[in-house]
Amino acid sequence: MDHLGEQEQAVLDMVKANPFAGQQEIATMLGLARSTVAAHIVQLIQKGYILGRGYVLPAARRAVCMGGAVLDRKYRAIETLKPGTSNPAEGFRSPGGVARNVAENLALLGTETSFVSIVGNDEPGREILRHMRERGIDVTQTQVSDSGRTAEYAAILDPSGELQMGLADMAIFDEFGPAILDRVWPHLAAATWIFVDCNLPADTIAALIARKHGARFRIAIDAVSTPKVQRLPRDLTGIDLIFMNLTEANAFLGRSGEADIDNARAAALGLQQAGATQAVVSMGPHGIAVAGSDATVVLPAVKAHPVDMTGAGDAMIAATLHRLIEGDGVIDAARIGSLLAALTTESPTSVHHALSAHFLETNLYRLDA
Numbered sequence: 001m002d003h004l005g006e007q008e009q010a011v012l013d014m015v016k017a018n019p020f021a022g023q024q025e026i027a028t029m030l031g032l033a034r035s036t037v038a039a040h041i042v043q044l045i046q047k048g049y050i051l052g053r054g055y056v057l058p059a060a061r062r063a064v065c066m067g068g069a070v071l072d073r074k075y076r077a078i079e080t081l082k083p084g085t086s087n088p089a090e091g092f093r094s095p096g097g098v099a100r101n102v103a104e105n106l107a108l109l110g111t112e113t114s115f116v117s118i119v120g121n122d123e124p125g126r127e128i129l130r131h132m133r134e135r136g137i138d139v140t141q142t143q144v145s146d147s148g149r150t151a152e153y154a155a156i157l158d159p160s161g162e163l164q165m166g167l168a169d170m171a172i173f174d175e176f177g178p179a180i181l182d183r184v185w186p187h188l189a190a191a192t193w194i195f196v197d198c199n200l201p202a203d204t205i206a207a208l209i210a211r212k213h214g215a216r217f218r219i220a221i222d223a224v225s226t227p228k229v230q231r232l233p234r235d236l237t238g239i240d241l242i243f244m245n246l247t248e249a250n251a252f253l254g255r256s257g258e259a260d261i262d263n264a265r266a267a268a269l270g271l272q273q274a275g276a277t278q279a280v281v282s283m284g285p286h287g288i289a290v291a292g293s294d295a296t297v298v299l300p301a302v303k304a305h306p307v308d309m310t311g312a313g314d315a316m317i318a319a320t321l322h323r324l325i326e327g328d329g330v331i332d333a334a335r336i337g338s339l340l341a342a343l344t345t346e347s348p349t350s351v352h353h354a355l356s357a358h359f360l361e362t363n364l365y366r367l368d369a
Protein backbone atom coordinates (compact mmCIF):
# COMPACT_ATOMS: atom_id res chain seq x y z
CA MET A 1 0.00 0.00 0.00
CA ASP A 2 1.21 3.50 -0.79
CA HIS A 3 2.52 5.49 2.14
CA LEU A 4 0.76 8.69 2.89
CA GLY A 5 2.59 11.99 3.03
CA GLU A 6 2.26 14.06 6.16
CA GLN A 7 -0.26 16.48 4.62
CA GLU A 8 -2.27 13.64 3.06
CA GLN A 9 -2.44 11.95 6.45
CA ALA A 10 -3.59 15.18 8.09
CA VAL A 11 -6.34 15.64 5.47
CA LEU A 12 -7.46 12.02 5.92
CA ASP A 13 -7.59 12.45 9.70
CA MET A 14 -9.83 15.49 9.30
CA VAL A 15 -12.17 13.71 6.88
CA LYS A 16 -12.41 10.80 9.32
CA ALA A 17 -13.20 13.13 12.21
CA ASN A 18 -15.85 14.97 10.21
CA PRO A 19 -16.93 13.48 6.88
CA PHE A 20 -19.05 16.60 6.28
CA ALA A 21 -16.07 18.99 6.46
CA GLY A 22 -15.74 21.18 3.36
CA GLN A 23 -12.41 21.54 1.52
CA GLN A 24 -12.13 25.17 2.59
CA GLU A 25 -12.74 24.21 6.22
CA ILE A 26 -9.99 21.56 6.03
CA ALA A 27 -7.67 23.99 4.28
CA THR A 28 -8.17 26.65 6.95
CA MET A 29 -7.66 24.19 9.80
CA LEU A 30 -4.45 22.83 8.28
CA GLY A 31 -3.12 26.16 6.99
CA LEU A 32 -3.09 24.90 3.37
CA ALA A 33 -4.49 26.28 0.13
CA ARG A 34 -7.89 24.89 -0.83
CA SER A 35 -6.44 23.65 -4.15
CA THR A 36 -3.79 21.69 -2.24
CA VAL A 37 -6.48 20.00 -0.13
CA ALA A 38 -8.42 19.17 -3.31
CA ALA A 39 -5.30 17.54 -4.82
CA HIS A 40 -4.71 15.51 -1.66
CA ILE A 41 -8.33 14.29 -1.70
CA VAL A 42 -7.94 13.14 -5.33
CA GLN A 43 -4.83 11.22 -4.26
CA LEU A 44 -6.59 9.71 -1.24
CA ILE A 45 -9.40 8.47 -3.51
CA GLN A 46 -6.80 7.04 -5.94
CA LYS A 47 -5.06 5.24 -3.10
CA GLY A 48 -8.30 3.81 -1.75
CA TYR A 49 -8.40 5.70 1.54
CA ILE A 50 -11.57 7.60 0.61
CA LEU A 51 -14.43 5.97 -1.29
CA GLY A 52 -16.00 9.09 -2.66
CA ARG A 53 -17.32 12.47 -1.75
CA GLY A 54 -20.49 14.40 -2.14
CA TYR A 55 -23.81 13.99 -0.49
CA VAL A 56 -24.35 10.92 1.64
CA LEU A 57 -28.04 10.12 1.96
CA PRO A 58 -29.29 8.62 5.22
CA ALA A 59 -31.20 5.34 5.37
CA ALA A 60 -34.88 6.01 4.77
CA ARG A 61 -35.86 4.89 8.27
CA ARG A 62 -33.42 5.37 11.10
CA ALA A 63 -33.53 5.62 14.85
CA VAL A 64 -31.06 7.58 16.91
CA CYS A 65 -30.81 6.77 20.63
CA MET A 66 -29.17 9.40 22.78
CA GLY A 67 -28.45 9.11 26.49
CA GLY A 68 -26.96 6.68 28.96
CA ALA A 69 -24.15 4.24 28.18
CA VAL A 70 -23.40 2.45 31.42
CA LEU A 71 -21.43 -0.59 32.50
CA ASP A 72 -23.74 -2.48 34.86
CA ARG A 73 -22.19 -4.64 37.56
CA LYS A 74 -24.36 -6.96 39.60
CA TYR A 75 -23.14 -8.72 42.72
CA ARG A 76 -25.36 -11.37 44.28
CA ALA A 77 -24.40 -12.24 47.86
CA ILE A 78 -24.09 -15.96 48.48
CA GLU A 79 -25.24 -15.65 52.11
CA THR A 80 -27.29 -13.04 54.01
CA LEU A 81 -25.58 -9.66 53.56
CA LYS A 82 -23.63 -8.30 56.54
CA PRO A 83 -22.93 -4.56 56.41
CA GLY A 84 -19.47 -3.21 57.25
CA THR A 85 -17.59 -6.34 56.18
CA SER A 86 -16.64 -8.38 53.15
CA ASN A 87 -19.43 -10.62 51.77
CA PRO A 88 -18.77 -13.48 49.35
CA ALA A 89 -20.67 -12.83 46.11
CA GLU A 90 -21.13 -13.85 42.49
CA GLY A 91 -20.37 -10.97 40.08
CA PHE A 92 -21.80 -10.29 36.61
CA ARG A 93 -21.20 -7.36 34.30
CA SER A 94 -22.98 -6.23 31.18
CA PRO A 95 -23.50 -3.09 29.12
CA GLY A 96 -26.53 -1.12 30.32
CA GLY A 97 -28.05 2.35 30.31
CA VAL A 98 -31.57 3.06 29.07
CA ALA A 99 -30.68 4.59 25.67
CA ARG A 100 -28.02 1.95 25.11
CA ASN A 101 -30.46 -0.88 25.90
CA VAL A 102 -33.09 0.67 23.63
CA ALA A 103 -30.51 0.96 20.81
CA GLU A 104 -29.48 -2.68 21.18
CA ASN A 105 -33.10 -3.91 21.16
CA LEU A 106 -33.88 -1.77 18.09
CA ALA A 107 -30.87 -3.03 16.16
CA LEU A 108 -31.65 -6.67 16.97
CA LEU A 109 -35.21 -6.10 15.74
CA GLY A 110 -33.77 -4.88 12.44
CA THR A 111 -34.09 -1.09 12.70
CA GLU A 112 -31.12 0.92 11.41
CA THR A 113 -29.85 2.50 14.64
CA SER A 114 -27.27 5.06 15.76
CA PHE A 115 -26.22 5.54 19.35
CA VAL A 116 -25.05 8.92 20.60
CA SER A 117 -23.59 9.15 24.08
CA ILE A 118 -20.39 9.84 25.96
CA VAL A 119 -17.93 7.32 27.37
CA GLY A 120 -14.53 7.62 29.02
CA ASN A 121 -11.24 6.80 27.33
CA ASP A 122 -11.13 3.55 29.33
CA GLU A 123 -11.75 -0.20 29.09
CA PRO A 124 -15.46 -0.09 30.12
CA GLY A 125 -16.07 2.52 27.39
CA ARG A 126 -14.27 0.46 24.76
CA GLU A 127 -16.15 -2.67 25.86
CA ILE A 128 -19.53 -0.96 25.51
CA LEU A 129 -18.74 0.42 22.05
CA ARG A 130 -17.30 -2.89 20.83
CA HIS A 131 -20.41 -4.74 22.02
CA MET A 132 -22.67 -2.30 20.16
CA ARG A 133 -20.61 -2.29 16.95
CA GLU A 134 -20.85 -6.08 16.88
CA ARG A 135 -24.64 -5.67 16.76
CA GLY A 136 -24.44 -3.32 13.79
CA ILE A 137 -25.12 -0.11 15.73
CA ASP A 138 -23.50 3.08 14.41
CA VAL A 139 -21.51 4.45 17.35
CA THR A 140 -19.38 6.88 15.33
CA GLN A 141 -21.10 9.88 16.94
CA THR A 142 -20.53 8.75 20.53
CA GLN A 143 -18.07 11.10 22.20
CA VAL A 144 -15.00 9.86 24.05
CA SER A 145 -14.10 12.07 27.02
CA ASP A 146 -10.46 12.43 28.03
CA SER A 147 -11.29 13.46 31.57
CA GLY A 148 -14.47 11.55 32.51
CA ARG A 149 -14.95 7.91 33.50
CA THR A 150 -17.43 5.69 31.66
CA ALA A 151 -20.61 5.57 33.73
CA GLU A 152 -21.01 2.54 35.99
CA TYR A 153 -23.85 1.17 38.02
CA ALA A 154 -23.24 -1.42 40.72
CA ALA A 155 -26.16 -3.36 42.20
CA ILE A 156 -25.74 -5.31 45.43
CA LEU A 157 -28.34 -8.08 45.58
CA ASP A 158 -29.25 -10.41 48.41
CA PRO A 159 -29.18 -14.19 47.80
CA SER A 160 -32.79 -14.08 46.46
CA GLY A 161 -31.85 -11.44 43.86
CA GLU A 162 -33.57 -8.51 45.61
CA LEU A 163 -31.74 -5.17 45.29
CA GLN A 164 -30.18 -4.11 48.61
CA MET A 165 -28.10 -1.19 47.39
CA GLY A 166 -27.37 0.50 44.07
CA LEU A 167 -24.37 2.73 43.41
CA ALA A 168 -24.34 4.99 40.34
CA ASP A 169 -21.33 6.87 38.93
CA MET A 170 -22.94 8.97 36.19
CA ALA A 171 -20.93 12.20 36.43
CA ILE A 172 -19.70 11.87 32.83
CA PHE A 173 -23.17 12.73 31.46
CA ASP A 174 -22.79 16.28 32.82
CA GLU A 175 -20.27 16.70 29.98
CA PHE A 176 -22.99 16.03 27.40
CA GLY A 177 -23.93 19.69 27.04
CA PRO A 178 -25.99 21.26 24.23
CA ALA A 179 -22.77 21.97 22.24
CA ILE A 180 -22.55 18.24 21.46
CA LEU A 181 -25.86 18.53 19.58
CA ASP A 182 -24.15 20.93 17.13
CA ARG A 183 -21.35 18.45 16.58
CA VAL A 184 -23.65 15.50 15.78
CA TRP A 185 -26.49 17.48 14.18
CA PRO A 186 -26.37 16.03 10.62
CA HIS A 187 -26.86 12.61 12.21
CA LEU A 188 -29.77 13.76 14.35
CA ALA A 189 -31.47 15.72 11.59
CA ALA A 190 -31.55 12.63 9.34
CA ALA A 191 -33.33 10.43 11.90
CA THR A 192 -36.94 9.23 11.69
CA TRP A 193 -37.18 9.02 15.48
CA ILE A 194 -34.76 10.29 18.11
CA PHE A 195 -35.06 8.57 21.46
CA VAL A 196 -33.61 10.42 24.44
CA ASP A 197 -33.33 9.32 28.06
CA CYS A 198 -33.21 11.67 31.03
CA ASN A 199 -29.60 10.74 31.83
CA LEU A 200 -28.83 13.77 29.65
CA PRO A 201 -28.65 17.21 31.29
CA ALA A 202 -31.85 19.29 31.33
CA ASP A 203 -30.39 22.00 29.06
CA THR A 204 -29.43 19.43 26.42
CA ILE A 205 -32.94 17.96 26.40
CA ALA A 206 -34.44 21.44 26.16
CA ALA A 207 -32.05 22.41 23.34
CA LEU A 208 -32.95 19.32 21.31
CA ILE A 209 -36.67 20.04 21.62
CA ALA A 210 -36.12 23.70 20.71
CA ARG A 211 -34.06 22.78 17.63
CA LYS A 212 -36.55 20.22 16.39
CA HIS A 213 -38.61 22.90 14.72
CA GLY A 214 -38.59 22.19 10.98
CA ALA A 215 -36.56 18.96 11.24
CA ARG A 216 -38.04 15.71 9.96
CA PHE A 217 -37.50 13.60 13.08
CA ARG A 218 -39.86 12.92 15.94
CA ILE A 219 -38.77 12.83 19.58
CA ALA A 220 -39.47 10.13 22.16
CA ILE A 221 -38.24 10.51 25.74
CA ASP A 222 -38.03 8.18 28.74
CA ALA A 223 -37.91 9.60 32.26
CA VAL A 224 -35.44 6.95 33.60
CA SER A 225 -36.16 7.63 37.31
CA THR A 226 -38.11 9.82 39.70
CA PRO A 227 -35.23 12.27 40.34
CA LYS A 228 -34.34 12.46 36.63
CA VAL A 229 -37.91 13.18 35.52
CA GLN A 230 -37.30 16.69 36.88
CA ARG A 231 -34.88 17.28 33.98
CA LEU A 232 -37.83 17.52 31.60
CA PRO A 233 -39.26 20.93 30.79
CA ARG A 234 -42.58 21.59 32.57
CA ASP A 235 -44.13 22.16 29.16
CA LEU A 236 -43.79 18.94 27.15
CA THR A 237 -44.73 20.57 23.83
CA GLY A 238 -42.49 19.27 21.05
CA ILE A 239 -42.22 15.77 22.57
CA ASP A 240 -44.02 13.36 20.25
CA LEU A 241 -44.05 10.42 22.65
CA ILE A 242 -43.21 10.32 26.36
CA PHE A 243 -42.56 7.15 28.36
CA MET A 244 -42.82 7.09 32.16
CA ASN A 245 -43.69 4.54 34.77
CA LEU A 246 -46.59 5.55 37.01
CA THR A 247 -44.34 6.70 39.88
CA GLU A 248 -42.37 8.97 37.54
CA ALA A 249 -45.56 10.32 35.96
CA ASN A 250 -47.06 11.01 39.39
CA ALA A 251 -43.88 12.84 40.44
CA PHE A 252 -43.88 14.93 37.27
CA LEU A 253 -47.58 15.77 37.49
CA GLY A 254 -47.60 16.30 41.26
CA ARG A 255 -50.29 13.69 41.72
CA SER A 256 -50.53 10.49 43.72
CA GLY A 257 -52.26 7.20 43.08
CA GLU A 258 -51.50 3.52 43.10
CA ALA A 259 -51.13 1.19 40.12
CA ASP A 260 -54.63 0.82 38.73
CA ILE A 261 -56.30 1.45 35.40
CA ASP A 262 -57.88 4.77 36.39
CA ASN A 263 -54.66 6.27 37.72
CA ALA A 264 -52.58 5.14 34.74
CA ARG A 265 -55.15 6.54 32.31
CA ALA A 266 -55.32 9.83 34.22
CA ALA A 267 -51.53 10.09 34.29
CA ALA A 268 -51.21 9.44 30.55
CA LEU A 269 -53.86 12.07 29.84
CA GLY A 270 -52.08 14.45 32.24
CA LEU A 271 -48.86 14.09 30.25
CA GLN A 272 -50.79 14.91 27.08
CA GLN A 273 -52.31 17.95 28.75
CA ALA A 274 -48.77 18.99 29.70
CA GLY A 275 -47.98 19.11 25.98
CA ALA A 276 -46.74 15.67 24.86
CA THR A 277 -48.47 14.47 21.68
CA GLN A 278 -48.70 10.88 22.92
CA ALA A 279 -47.87 9.21 26.23
CA VAL A 280 -47.22 5.70 27.56
CA VAL A 281 -47.46 5.15 31.33
CA SER A 282 -46.35 1.74 32.61
CA MET A 283 -47.17 -0.01 35.87
CA GLY A 284 -45.05 -3.16 35.79
CA PRO A 285 -47.21 -6.31 35.93
CA HIS A 286 -50.40 -4.18 35.89
CA GLY A 287 -49.87 -3.14 32.27
CA ILE A 288 -49.59 0.16 30.42
CA ALA A 289 -51.84 3.12 29.62
CA VAL A 290 -51.41 4.56 26.14
CA ALA A 291 -52.73 8.03 25.33
CA GLY A 292 -52.78 8.22 21.54
CA SER A 293 -53.96 11.03 19.30
CA ASP A 294 -57.55 9.77 19.15
CA ALA A 295 -57.95 7.32 22.03
CA THR A 296 -56.60 6.30 25.42
CA VAL A 297 -56.42 2.61 26.26
CA VAL A 298 -55.05 0.47 29.06
CA LEU A 299 -53.30 -2.68 27.86
CA PRO A 300 -52.87 -5.54 30.33
CA ALA A 301 -49.36 -6.92 30.81
CA VAL A 302 -48.58 -10.02 28.76
CA LYS A 303 -48.37 -13.07 31.07
CA ALA A 304 -44.78 -13.98 31.83
CA HIS A 305 -42.58 -16.11 34.06
CA PRO A 306 -40.12 -13.42 35.14
CA VAL A 307 -36.57 -14.21 36.22
CA ASP A 308 -35.03 -10.70 36.02
CA MET A 309 -36.92 -7.45 35.53
CA THR A 310 -33.89 -5.47 34.36
CA GLY A 311 -34.39 -3.94 30.93
CA ALA A 312 -38.14 -4.70 30.63
CA GLY A 313 -39.08 -1.02 30.37
CA ASP A 314 -36.31 -0.40 27.82
CA ALA A 315 -37.49 -3.35 25.69
CA MET A 316 -41.04 -1.98 25.81
CA ILE A 317 -39.80 1.36 24.48
CA ALA A 318 -37.67 -0.23 21.75
CA ALA A 319 -40.36 -2.52 20.36
CA THR A 320 -42.87 0.36 20.42
CA LEU A 321 -40.49 2.60 18.45
CA HIS A 322 -39.62 -0.25 16.09
CA ARG A 323 -43.29 -0.72 15.21
CA LEU A 324 -43.88 3.05 14.91
CA ILE A 325 -40.98 3.24 12.46
CA GLU A 326 -42.56 0.36 10.53
CA GLY A 327 -45.78 2.38 10.28
CA ASP A 328 -48.03 1.16 13.10
CA GLY A 329 -50.12 3.54 15.21
CA VAL A 330 -49.02 4.07 18.81
CA ILE A 331 -51.56 1.70 20.40
CA ASP A 332 -50.70 -1.26 18.16
CA ALA A 333 -47.01 -0.43 18.55
CA ALA A 334 -47.28 -0.35 22.36
CA ARG A 335 -49.01 -3.73 22.33
CA ILE A 336 -45.89 -5.20 20.72
CA GLY A 337 -43.87 -3.17 23.23
CA SER A 338 -45.54 -4.87 26.16
CA LEU A 339 -44.97 -8.26 24.52
CA LEU A 340 -41.22 -7.66 24.22
CA ALA A 341 -41.14 -6.31 27.80
CA ALA A 342 -42.75 -9.51 29.10
CA LEU A 343 -40.35 -11.68 27.06
CA THR A 344 -37.42 -9.67 28.43
CA THR A 345 -38.44 -10.37 32.04
CA GLU A 346 -37.93 -14.07 31.20
CA SER A 347 -34.29 -13.52 30.21
CA PRO A 348 -31.52 -13.10 32.80
CA THR A 349 -29.87 -10.45 30.58
CA SER A 350 -31.23 -6.89 30.25
CA VAL A 351 -31.62 -7.32 26.46
CA HIS A 352 -33.23 -10.68 25.61
CA HIS A 353 -30.44 -13.12 24.73
CA ALA A 354 -32.36 -14.60 21.76
CA LEU A 355 -33.79 -11.35 20.37
CA SER A 356 -34.40 -10.99 16.62
CA ALA A 357 -37.34 -9.96 14.43
CA HIS A 358 -38.06 -13.66 13.92
CA PHE A 359 -38.01 -14.35 17.68
CA LEU A 360 -40.56 -11.59 18.28
CA GLU A 361 -42.74 -12.88 15.46
CA THR A 362 -42.74 -16.45 16.75
CA ASN A 363 -43.95 -15.12 20.13
CA LEU A 364 -46.86 -13.03 18.81
CA TYR A 365 -49.28 -15.77 19.87
CA ARG A 366 -48.56 -14.82 23.49
CA LEU A 367 -50.49 -11.59 23.01
CA ASP A 368 -53.67 -13.69 22.98
CA ALA A 369 -52.57 -16.26 25.57
Ligand SMILES: Nc1ncnc2c1ncn2[C@@H]1O[C@H](COP(=O)(O)OP(=O)(O)OP(=O)(O)O)[C@@H](O)[C@H]1O
Nearest residue numbers: 245282283284285301302304311312313338341342
Ligand atom coordinates in the same frame (compact mmCIF):
# COMPACT_ATOMS: atom_id res chain seq x y z
N1 LIG B 1 -44.30 -9.28 35.82
C1 LIG B 1 -44.44 -8.81 34.56
N2 LIG B 1 -45.07 -9.56 33.63
C2 LIG B 1 -45.22 -9.12 32.37
N3 LIG B 1 -44.80 -7.92 31.94
C3 LIG B 1 -44.15 -7.14 32.82
C4 LIG B 1 -43.95 -7.53 34.17
N4 LIG B 1 -43.29 -6.53 34.80
C5 LIG B 1 -43.10 -5.57 33.88
N5 LIG B 1 -43.61 -5.92 32.70
C6 LIG B 1 -43.59 -5.15 31.45
O1 LIG B 1 -42.53 -4.24 31.46
C7 LIG B 1 -43.03 -2.93 31.23
C8 LIG B 1 -42.19 -1.89 31.89
O2 LIG B 1 -42.06 -2.19 33.25
P1 LIG B 1 -42.20 -1.10 34.39
O3 LIG B 1 -43.53 -0.48 34.39
O4 LIG B 1 -41.74 -1.82 35.61
O5 LIG B 1 -41.18 -0.01 33.90
P2 LIG B 1 -40.05 0.72 34.72
O6 LIG B 1 -40.48 0.86 36.14
O7 LIG B 1 -39.72 1.94 33.98
O8 LIG B 1 -38.93 -0.37 34.65
P3 LIG B 1 -37.43 -0.22 34.16
O9 LIG B 1 -36.69 -0.17 35.43
O10 LIG B 1 -37.23 -1.50 33.38
O11 LIG B 1 -37.33 0.99 33.30
C9 LIG B 1 -44.43 -3.02 31.80
O12 LIG B 1 -45.25 -2.03 31.35
C10 LIG B 1 -44.86 -4.37 31.31
O13 LIG B 1 -45.24 -4.32 29.94
Ligand SMILES: [Mg+2]
Nearest residue numbers: 224245313314
Ligand atom coordinates in the same frame (compact mmCIF):
# COMPACT_ATOMS: atom_id res chain seq x y z
MG1 LIG C 1 -38.15 2.86 33.05
